[in-house]
Amino acid sequence: xxxxxxxxxxxxxxxxxxxxxxxxxxxxxxxxxxxxxxxxxxxxxxxxxxxxxxxxxxxxxxxxxxxxxxxxxxxxxxxxxxxxxxxxxxxxxxxxxxxxxxxxxxxxxxxxxxxxxxxxxxxxxxxxxxxxxxxxxxxxxxxxxxxxxxxxxxxxxxxxxxxxxxxxxxxxxxxxxxxxxxxxxxxxxxxxxxxxxxxxxxxxxxxxxxxxxxxxxxxxxxxxxxxxxxxxxxxxxxxxxxxxxxxxxxxxxxxxxxxxxxxxxxxxxxxxxxxxxxxxxxxxxxxxxxxxxxxxxxxxxxxxxxxxxxxxxxxxxxxxxxxxxxxxxxxxxxxxxxxxxxxxxxxxxxxxxxxxxxxxxxxxxxxxxxxxxxxxxxxxxxxxxxxxxxxxxxxxxxxxxxxxxxxxxxxxxxxxxxxxxxxxxxxxxxxxxxxxxxxxxxxxxxxxxxxxxxxx
Numbered sequence: 001x002x003x004x005x006x007x008x009x010x011x012x013x014x015x016x017x018x019x020x021x022x023x024x025x026x027x028x029x030x031x032x033x034x035x036x037x038x039x040x041x042x043x044x045x046x047x048x049x050x051x052x053x054x055x056x057x058x059x060x061x062x063x064x065x066x067x068x069x070x071x072x073x074x075x076x077x078x079x080x081x082x083x084x085x086x087x088x089x090x091x092x093x094x095x096x097x098x099x100x101x102x103x104x105x106x107x108x109x110x111x112x113x114x115x116x117x118x119x120x121x122x123x124x125x126x127x128x129x130x131x132x133x134x135x136x137x138x139x140x141x142x143x144x145x146x147x148x149x150x151x152x153x154x155x156x157x158x159x160x161x162x163x164x165x166x167x168x169x170x171x172x173x174x175x176x177x178x179x180x181x182x183x184x185x186x187x188x189x190x191x192x193x194x195x196x197x198x199x200x201x202x203x204x205x206x207x208x209x210x211x212x213x214x215x216x217x218x219x220x221x222x223x224x225x226x227x228x229x230x231x232x233x234x235x236x237x238x239x240x241x242x243x244x245x246x247x248x249x250x251x252x253x254x255x256x257x258x259x260x261x262x263x264x265x266x267x268x269x270x271x272x273x274x275x276x277x278x279x280x281x282x283x284x285x286x287x288x289x290x291x292x293x294x295x296x297x298x299x300x301x302x303x304x305x306x307x308x309x310x311x312x313x314x315x316x317x318x319x320x321x322x323x324x325x326x327x328x329x330x331x332x333x334x335x336x337x338x339x340x341x342x343x344x345x346x347x348x349x350x351x352x353x354x355x356x357x358x359x360x361x362x363x364x365x366x367x368x369x370x371x372x373x374x375x376x377x378x379x380x381x382x383x384x385x386x387x388x389x390x391x392x393x394x395x396x397x398x399x400x401x402x403x404x405x406x407x408x409x410x411x412x413x414x415x416x417x418x419x420x421x422x423x424x425x426x427x428x429x430x431x432x433x434x435x436x437x438x439x440x441x442x443x444x445x446x447x448x449x450x451x452x453x454x455x456x
Contacts, residue, residue, distance in 0.1 A: 005029055007117065010039050010069075011054020011081065019052075019081065019108055026114045036061065036069055043073045049124040050117060053100070055082040055092055063095060070099045074336040077101040077124045079116060127344055146182060147330045148323030152315035152416070156183065159312050164190035169262065169307045172285040174314030177364030180285040181245060183314055188241040193281055196240025199233050204249030211254050213270050222271025234267055237280045247307065248286040248293055255300045262306045282307065317359040317366065319416050324354050327363060331370045332382075343374055347381040353391045411446040414439065418451055425451040 009016045009032045020030040033039050042048065051073075053066065070078055080096045080103040087093065087105060096103055101120055104113045146153060163170055164187050172180045181200060188198045206214055213222075217232030234242055244250070250258065261267050262282060266275045284307045293299035317324065328346060336343075346354075359365055373386035384391055413432060421427035428451070429439040443450060 005121070006031065006048060007050045007052060008033075008039065008042055008048050008076075009052040009054070009081075010034070010036070011052075012056065015054055015081075015106075016052075019113075022108050022110045023113060023117070025110070026117075028114075028117060036065060040069060040072060043069070043076065048073060048076050049128075050120050051076045051078045052081050052104075053078055055080050055086060055095070063091070066095070067099065071336075074333075075124070075128060077120050077127075079104060079120055082106065146179065146186065147327050148320055149326070150315075150320035150323045152320045152420070153323060155420075156312065156314065157186075160186050161190060163187055163310050163312060166310065167192070167281055168309045169281070170283045170310045170312060171290075171308040172283060172312045172314065174285075174287065175316045175362055176287045177362035178314035178316055179363055180287075180314050181243065183312055184241070184243040184245075184283045184285060187283060187312070188243075191241070191281070193240050197237050198241050198243065199237040200243040200245060201233050202245045204246035211251065212257065215254070216257065216267050216269055218270035219272045222269070226271070229269070232267065232269065234261065234280060235269075235276060235278055238278050239280070241281045241283060244282065244284040244307075246286060247284040248288040248290055248299060252298070252300070255303050259300065259303045259306060262303075313420060315416075315420070317362045319419070321355050324359075324366065325351055327366055328354060328370055331367050332374065335371050335374055343377050343382065344380050345382070347383055349391065350382050350384050350387055350389075353384040353389045354387070356391065357389050407446065410442055411448065414442050414446060414448055418448070423451045 005027060006029045009020065009030050011034060013032065013034050016030075016032045016034075020028075020032060023030075031042060033042070043051075051070075053070070070076075078100045080092075080100045082092065082103065083106045087096075087103065101123065102116050104116055146157060160183065170184075170187060172183050174180050174183075184200070185198060188194060201214065203211065213230065213232065215232050215234050217230050217235055218226050220226060220229045244258075261278075265279065266277050268275050290299050290304050290308075294301045294304060317327075325346075328351075332345065354366070361368070369387045369389070370382075372388070373382045377383070377386045414428070417428040417431045418425075421431055425439060426436055429436045432439065434442075440450075442448075
């Protein structure tokens, strides 16, 4: 059987049987059912390029039930089968506009119906080839991954592999929205503690009065309202990994307790005199400059050195523009089940505009814009307006020369290398594979601010 000509037909058995019989001469293979539960199983069991849904005003199915069914397989193009009278109903027309690729009217004209199905099959194959549409919903048990093939991401992944092999504290730095928690999870998943728990806590999201009991736990009667003992997040992470997000927001008095724990891996619950030994690896993350926080007296220097044994830096999206399209397509596939099947991808202008946008909110901003665009888009392809982005006219107006492109690439490479290496000239030069003298020449050529160790 030619699987590409396989059609799932849902509706009254008598009408679907007569429709299948009328189209038999065109070699279509029909699987008919009048049960939505059975239809759901069929959609999830194998790729189905075309589905026919019989829309009857007198049918007991609700629009919500049908919408849920039609959103199960994002690769299936749906064709509505209905009478001419039903096509005049507003709700039916709105449903077809949101969820169907085409419609066939009854009484059936076999030749016209075959033409509709042939055209739908062609579009289905084109969509599968061009957009890589999947046939099955995402597996919730699938391991998390970092999207992108840029140099910045490859370097981060290599650092993660090395860091995961050593059971030592790690400080993950980077701007908001760059994936610091994802980096922490990947370190945990590649470490010997992968079978243990991964406990995360946002130090900046908890009221100051609750952080101590959340981290270290408390005994019954330790304070008013403590009706029973509570195991803290640190203790419950024993055998696994503790991730302290936004550690720069941790109050000074709690920094002392955390420092003591990092020194001997022992904790003391609030209201208890007994110390408890905890086997846990600590990963910390922050978007603020902790060295500046130390100078201003907001962060303890000894704690900084305790958590900064190993370091990973998550690059901002502006340093990895070549990953933007892959990230956008990844989130598009992830959220397709939430939106109308009508939206199929991004148009060329939207992809160009996304490459030009500075992304101050980084990957989190990209995710939010893609998700919002998928809901608001009224066409087949997402436009820059759907994303809420405006294409930069200065980029479109001037066509750069080869020398302009080369100079721009050099400047971006030098700036990114200095950022990756915390403005350290020697390390940046080694990162680029050039001498420090050559780095200084490029810095002066492109008017890049000189690094702090330039006088060394």
